[in-house]
Every structure is written in structure tokens, then in C-alpha cells.
Amino acid sequence: MRKLILALSIISCFSVFGNNVYDTLYINKDTVTIGAQNIQLCVFNDSSDFKPFNHLFELNNADTLHLHIVNNDSLDHSFTIDGIIDEAVPQLGVADVSLELGTNMAYRYYSKESYGHLLGASGIIMKGYEMYSKFYWNMFEQSSSLSYDLAALTETQVPVTYLPDVFTINQKVYPQTNLDTLGKVVGNVGDTIIIATVNAGKMEHTLHFHGYHVEIMQVSQNSKMLGWSKDTYPLEVNEVIVVQLIPHQSGDYPVHEHNLLNVTSSGVYPGGMIEILSIDP
Amino acid sequence: MRKIVLLFVLMVFSSGYTQVIDTWLGSRMDGSKLLDNNNVVEFWGYGEYSPGLWGITLPAPLLEYQKDDSVAIHFINDSPEDHTIHLHGLDVPTDMDGVPTTSFAVDPDDTAHYEFVADHAGIFLYHCHVLTTLHLTMGMYGMIVVHDGPGQFVFQGGPSYTDAYNFLNSDMDESVNTNPLSPGPFNEFQMDYFMVNGLSGDQLYNNTNHHVFAHPGDSVLLRIGSMAYTKTTWIFPPELNAIAYTSDGRVLPNSFECDTLVVHSGERYQVLLTPYESVDTDIQVISTENRNNIQQHTNLIRLNTDLGLEDKKEELIVFPNPSQGIFEIPLDISSDEYMIYSLDGRLIYNGNIDSNLINLSNLTSGSYLLKVDNLTAKIVIR
Numbered sequence: 001m002r003k004l005i006l007a008l009s010i011i012s013c014f015s016v017f018g019n020n021v022y023d024t025l026y027i028n029k030d031t032v033t034i035g036a037q038n039i040q041l042c043v044f045n046d047s048s049d050f051k052p053f054n055h056l057f058e059l060n061n062a063d064t065l066h067l068h069i070v071n072n073d074s075l076d077h078s079f080t081i082d083g084i085i086d087e088a089v090p091q092l093g094v095a096d097v098s099l100e101l102g103t104n105m106a107y108r109y110y111s112k113e114s115y116g117h118l119l120g121a122s123g124i125i126m127k128g129y130e131m132y133s134k135f136y137w138n139m140f141e142q143s144s145s146l147s148y149d150l151a152a153l154t155e156t157q158v159p160v161t162y163l164p165d166v167f168t169i170n171q172k173v174y175p176q177t178n179l180d181t182l183g184k185v186v187g188n189v190g191d192t193i194i195i196a197t198v199n200a201g202k203m204e205h206t207l208h209f210h211g212y213h214v215e216i217m218q219v220s221q222n223s224k225m226l227g228w229s230k231d232t233y234p235l236e237v238n239e240v241i242v243v244q245l246i247p248h249q250s251g252d253y254p255v256h257e258h259n260l261l262n263v264t265s266s267g268v269y270p271g272g273m274i275e276i277l278s279i280d281p
Numbered sequence: 282m283r284k285i286v287l288l289f290v291l292m293v294f295s296s297g298y299t300q301v302i303d304t305w306l307g308s309r310m311d312g313s314k315l316l317d318n319n320n321v322v323e324f325w326g327y328g329e330y331s332p333g334l335w336g337i338t339l340p341a342p343l344l345e346y347q348k349d350d351s352v353a354i355h356f357i358n359d360s361p362e363d364h365t366i367h368l369h370g371l372d373v374p375t376d377m378d379g380v381p382t383t384s385f386a387v388d389p390d391d392t393a394h395y396e397f398v399a400d401h402a403g404i405f406l407y408h409c410h411v412l413t414t415l416h417l418t419m420g421m422y423g424m425i426v427v428h429d430g431p432g433q434f435v436f437q438g439g440p441s442y443t444d445a446y447n448f449l450n451s452d453m454d455e456s457v458n459t460n461p462l463s464p465g466p467f468n469e470f471q472m473d474y475f476m477v478n479g480l481s482g483d484q485l486y487n488n489t490n491h492h493v494f495a496h497p498g499d500s501v502l503l504r505i506g507s508m509a510y511t512k513t514t515w516i517f518p519p520e521l522n523a524i525a526y527t528s529d530g531r532v533l534p535n536s537f538e539c540d541t542l543v544v545h546s547g548e549r550y551q552v553l554l555t556p557y558e559s560v561d562t563d564i565q566v567i568s569t570e571n572r573n574n575i576q577q578h579t580n581l582i583r584l585n586t587d588l589g590l591e592d593k594k595e596e597l598i599v600f601p602n603p604s605q606g607i608f609e610i611p612l613d614i615s616s617d618e619y620m621i622y623s624l625d626g627r628l629i630y631n632g633n634i635d636s637n638l639i640n641l642s643n644l645t646s647g648s649y650l651l652k653v654d655n656l657t658a659k660i661v662i663r
Contacts, residue, residue: 213530
């Protein structure tokens, strides 16, 4: 009996200190229609079937992530997290990585190739915050014509004439953002809600919350904003910002890019980068 | 019984402590603006509404309240299209939020009432949220200041200031404002005209109403907000010792020195400048296109400590201000005539000073310029 208790204690202890999480990522590329625009989109999916959004990882405290990465593209890619890992994934090849992410926070993973991240291959790994409701806004804008040039390798960087016509959150435009369970914030007054926001695009974005101020819990570039209470905050290119929302009132409240040019879809307002928070009493 | 009476008296007394401030705003779509490049464009906007002659301004009138004020904004849409008032940053309930899809739009020739309690001090904005991409570039925006109680403090318990200046960044696609009925795909707007307080270039630089004056050792507060779609960068010369204390209507956990302050669309900051020595310098305000991160325009704001001494000698001080409409004029004023202008310079009213008093209680609540003997005071009627 004593041995059984000891064994259970050891198992319990191990589970507290984390698990090995095994997963497979697939680098897929295809043409997709977002709003009324056709664009070339490159993404990290959880299967070989192309899905027009990047896979989200949620890890518990001290989990170790073991990834088998399959590159279905005919071009070399990478699996990169700035300052942590930069693993090449050869064309039509595979790579294996193990990640012991230290701090509980949101991480951005991406393909560093221009035909990778500039075409949308950029996802989120969320570690920790197990006790809270969590939502994810992966901000990405694109010029439909540029996407074809990037895919054809006739363009390898963002031109000064960049004129995006697709503005997405989790590769969706408003009102489709309302149907996205990863991004659509639902909750109750008094809840602690964590929202991880990542700018995977090629230009700065500025988010404005109606109805609430949020507290900035993590910020990857503009570090002085840590701990600020804001209703509007900027996301630099490649930036990761995690905010905490504790709603004090119920209702439906928009959150949107405050550069209103980006609240359009194919040039039509309203569209693009808008979420609607739905908070019950 | 005595306790009930006492409780009743206390209730009446405490309810009397909550000020209800009425603001009358109208919207119109017939503004005409001369730009610094001498082009004239159309703009839409808000103005302080009165039943008679009234007009719109770019930016819209500054709205000022005290923390904990109960505010009622009475909105008259005197235009042929729907409009709203979104109270940006004031965290109002859904039905007061000014977003047509989640609250309501105000039909042409209709009225509406927006009510809220100003429970946080700081800088806020208001703007139309109908077809927002277009209505903002057409000019439907303004700034709200919620003061933090009596005295001139950035926030209660924080540093004091000697004078305050309000600056609102904005921009426009000139071709859209020239022909707003065919605006084209909204994502293709090129914000090719950058303004501070609705002015640009020499219009701004040469206008003393938008200069910053200070004595050496003064602390002057800049209230900065941005309705620009572009990113704006404020560059304060080091001798101004600029420190940012609040953002988005909240006190920052750690104030910070900011020789350069980047203000994004929708953000607000309060920055204290303390020039310890005499300076004659310019504050640069640069707009940067977000799509390619290229700087587009630079506006200059004059800051002068020596001019400040002269300027302050010429200041007209009336009492009380704000008031319900009765203002006391200093005894040394020789003229017996006064004039009232709107903030955009239109003559609204004139009259005679009677025993050092002027009675403006027939004017609607709002901010005006009072001119007597070539001296000017900004007055607020509540």
C-alpha cells in the first residue's frame, strides 16, 4: 500500500512538473479567398490538408513540446522562434524539434523565408495561463497582388508601394471573425480573460477596445508599456502582446484596428480587423 | 423620525454633489476648409449647437468636464446622412457607445442623447462611427478633457502644471475631402495631409493660439491625442525635459522621459514640459505612413519662454470660469463693449459690460472666446 501511494505521488509529481507533448506540423501553401480577394497563403497546419489559418499550441506550465514538422512546400522553410530556435525545414522534407519554453507567455513561431512569413506562415504558442479563458488574435494583412509575386519569388520583400487589400485576424475578416472560436471573446462580467495578440503582418497595427481598458501583461518590443492600462495600443511588426481583460460591464463591444483603412475588406467598410467582445452579466 | 429626516437631507445633499453637465452638439456636412497649400476642401464635423446660427469646426469643439461629472450630450444631426458620437476611451455602456451595429445611429434631422459618468480623468476623444473610414477623414472628431478635481494637477497626487495646451493630430486624403461622394476603395486612401489642431505648415506655426508659452521653470502640460491614420512622432528638444505621465485616461505606473514620443491612432498622452532656462525652439510632429514606414510630413509647434512673459501680461482673466453665464470682468478694463466668438473665430454675440459683469446666460453651454480691449479669454458656460 505504501508503495502504491509512493508511486501515485511520483506520477502526480511528474504531471505537475509537465508533460511531453508530441505533435506534427505541416507547412502548406494554397490559394484562398478572403473577403473578395484571392491570395496566396502559406500556413502551419495540423494536417496535410490545407486550412487557411495557423495551428495554435496551448501548453501547460513546464510542458515540453516535441514537434515533427513536414514541409509540403517545394521551397525550403524554417521553424523559427526569435531567440529560441531557428530550425531549417527542407523542401518536401521534415525536421524534428523539441522545445522547453521557459517563461509562461505567448510565443510567435514562423517561417523566416520571405515566401513563408510574408505569405502568412506565422502562428502562436501559448504557454501557461491555464486557469483563464484565453483568446488569440493573429493579425495579418496582405496585398493580393503582392502575395502572388512573393509566391512566384518575383518579389522577396515588402515594396514601398505596399497597398494591402486584405486585413485579417486569424486569417478571417469581419464579420467572419465573429464565428472564430479562437478569436471571438465571450465571457462574463468579472472574468479574467487573456488575449494574446500577435502582429504577423508587414505593417504596424493599433488595436482599440470599446467599453474597456485592458492591462498589458506581456510585450515583446515596446517594453515600457508593460503593466499599462490601455484602451488603444500599437503592435509593431512581429510583436507579441498579451493583455488581460476583466470586464466591469456586460454588452457587445467592438475591438478594431484604429487605422480605419484596415477595417475594410476589399476596400469596403466595415470589414477586416474587427472583433466583437460579447460579455454577459 | 429624526433619523429619517436626517437621511433624507443627506440624500438630497449628496445628490446635489453630482454635477450634471449638459453639452449641445450638432453635426453638419457643409464645412469648408482652406488648407495650408491654399486648396479648399469640404469637411464634415461637429459644432456647439444653438437654435440660431451655429457652425462646425475642424477639429470638433473641445469638451471639458470634471472627474465624476454626469454628462449629457444632446446631439442634433443636422445633416443628410446618419451620424453618431463614439466616446473613445470613456468605456461607456454598449447603448452609449456610438457604434451603429451594437448601439444606434442617429438619422438625418434626428436627435439623440448620450449620457455617461466621467469616472476617470484624462484625455479622451469623440468621433462619428458611421462609415468610419470615410467620416473620420472628413473631419468628424474632437478631444475630451476630464480634469482631475480642483487645482492644476496632471492627476491628483501628481505634479502640478502652470498652463495646459491641447493638441489633436489628424490627417486627410485631400482627394476624398474634395470629392467625398466618390471616395473609392477605402483601403487605398492616401493620408496626404497632416494636421495638428486642424492646421498644418505655416497655418499652424504662425498661429499664436497654437504656440506653447512658458516662463523658465514653468511646467506646461501638453494634452496630446491622435485621430490620424498615420503614426505620429513628437520630438521634444532635450531642454524641455519632457515627461509622460498618463496615457489613454490612466496614470502610467512609471512616468518616463520622452524626448521622442510616438502616438498611434486613437492613443492619448499627457506630457509635462519643464524648461528650466529661456528657450526659443520648435516641437516637431512627424507623420509616418504605416504601410511603408516612410515619414511623410513634419509640422512644427513653436515653444517660446520669452514670448510667454509678454503673452501672459496680455491675458484676460474673468471670474468665475466656467460659470452659468455671469462673468466678472477686471476693474481695469476700459472698454464697455465685449464680443463673443466661437472657437473657430466666428462672431456670435456682442454686448455691453454692465458694472463689470457680462451676462451670457442666453448662450448654450459650451466654450467661447471672449474679447474685450483686444484681450481674449476662453470661457466655458455650463
